[in-house]
Amino acid sequence: MFQQTNIAVSPSNFSEQAAELLRLADVRTTPARVTVLATLLMQPRALSHLELHETLAYLDRVTLYRALDCLTEAGLAHKISSDDRSFRYSASANTPLIKDSSEASSQHVSTPHQHGHFKCNRCARVFCLEQNLYSSALQQQLQASMQLTTHRDFKIQEIDLTIKGWCADCVTAPNEN
Ligand SMILES: [Zn+2]
Ligand SMILES: [Zn+2]
Numbered sequence: 571m572f573q574q575t576n577i578a579v580s581p582s583n584f585s586e587q588a589a590e591l592l593r594l595a596d597v598r599t600t601p602a603r604v605t606v607l608a609t610l611l612m613q614p615r616a617l618s619h620l621e622l623h624e625t626l627a628y629l630d631r632v633t634l635y636r637a638l639d640c641l642t643e644a645g646l647a648h649k650i651s652s653d654d655r656s657f658r659y660s661a662s663a664n665t666p667l668i669k670d671s672s673e674a675s676s677q678h679v680s681t682p683h684q685h686g687h688f689k690c691n692r693c694a695r696v697f698c699l700e701q702n703l704y705s706s707a708l709q710q711q712l713q714a715s716m717q718l719t720t721h722r723d724f725k726i727q728e729i730d731l732t733i734k735g736w737c738a739d740c741v742t743a744p745n746e747n
Contacts, residue, residue: 584608595644602629606637607646607661616650616658616687616696650687650696652732663698686731692740699733 588607592599609625610617617625623634638659641647647661663685685701709726716724 584611587611591646592644595646597640597644597646600637602633602637603640605629606634607641610641610647610659610661613660614662614697616660616662616698618656618658620656622659650698652689652696654694658696660696660698663701686729686733688733688735688737690737690740691734692736692743695737697737699731 585604585608588604588611589599591607592603597603605626606622606629609622619634619638622638623629623631626634629637638647638649641661642649642659647659648663650658650660652658686699688697688699689695708731709729712729713724713726716726
């Protein structure tokens, strides 16, 4: 199932970034929230409950789940459902670049989850895709395609896109089976 990964203990700059994001989102800072968000920020891919639980074994399950719910509600992380029935969490596409603490960055924090994902069919890892890469052009293509198919004006509200394939690590990995 999951590839065994070594997730490093959160370096302090990720904790600082996490604390800053919580502050910008107007969410009360707790050690659990900071730790969970810092762990998500460190990863370029989404982490499942199990992986988070294994990485943060000192947090009890309820505390971990509450922290995840809080981060998700605040728009600092998002929950990704998958056809393997396990939820994964990511903060990558939610992350505003903290250049300054102006209003622009706090608006970015509340940007809704609107981006695609890549799921590796081999190692089951899930990655968030940069949202600006497929925003308007793809939306127009899909709108046109729906128009062609239905001959009626359907309006797109949200695109739930998952691309499946093999990730770079799996493409280059030798065959195990
Ligand atoms: Zn893979
Ligand atoms: Zn995502």
